[in-house]
Amino acid sequence: MTTTSRATTSPIDGYLAELDRVLVGRRGAKADLLAEACDGLRDAAEAYREGGWSETEAQRRAVVDFGHVREVADDYQAELSMHNGVRTLWLLVLGVPAMQASWELARIFTYGSWSRLTTPNPGWYPYVTQLTHAALYAVPVLGLLALLSTRLLSRRFGGVRTASVCRVLAAIAVGLNLFSILLLIGATGVVDAARLFLSGPCGLLMVSWVVLSFRLVVLARRSWGRCATIVA
Known part of the structure; x- marks a missing residue:
């Protein structure tokens, strides 16, 4: 048969x-x-x-x-990889600001002013929060620049080179997002772990933000893994 x-x-x-x-x-x-x-x-x-x-x-x-399957697959795989990288970048551009805005709104309506906090801030903590907030605001900007760069490069260079640039930029943006959120959570946990769960909605959104951040890491890693598979 x-x-x-x-x-x-x-x-x-x-x-x-x-x-x-x-x-x-x-x-x-x-x-x-x-x-x-x-x-x-x-x-x-x-x-x-x-x-x-x-x-x-x-x-x-x-x-x-x-053409030979492997030769054709190189270009096709690069296009698939770039497609995945662009998807990851759009999740960064839209997802990170949405999570930031949602958490802040949840804090305002379900907890209230920061003045309600009873534990004092160590001298180093404001620097950490400023650094992480600046990085988190930079993530969607970096994502937009990466999308624009990918679009411009795709018109001038081959799919393999464009996909490589897209993967690198996506990895940088995803890494910055994950580093920032973990640093903020770690520093806040050291000062007062209760601040991570100011209210039920805030706690739920914080967990969702962490899940989204690791999901982005998985998507970015798949882009690299797929290209390594096709080259091998």
Whole structure:
């Protein structure tokens, strides 16, 4: 049964199946790239058939012209990686400010003024909070600059180079966000752990913020891992 199935597989179907196996990425994005490759292969095969070649030979020649799977996969994988990097950057640009604003609103409406705090601030604590707040405000700005840079580079350079730049910028922004939130939580916990949970909504949003930060790390890491897989 297996032998018959392999024997009846057309050259184009076999090529697309191999390309599908090698590529790693979101299902929808990968399906779009495979559909693009399929259309190109079918068009090339049709041109060969019109030239008098048999169906099988026309498909075989179309596959050869298209290029080796690994070579084609390099560019396609770079595009998938860039797609994931852009998605990560948009989560930074939209998600981090949303979490900041939500937590601050929750603090105002469910806890009130900072003057209610009973524990004094050590001399070093204001410097830590200023540093982390500045970094957190810088994250969406850095994300926007990264998105703009990626868009401009994609018009001038190949997909592999653009994807590399996108991955690096996303990693920097994600790392800065994670460092800032963990530093703020750690410093606040040392001063007074109760400040991390001023109210139920504040505590829930703080946990959500940490989860989002680690989720962003996972997404950024996948971009690097996918490219390493395809190069290997």
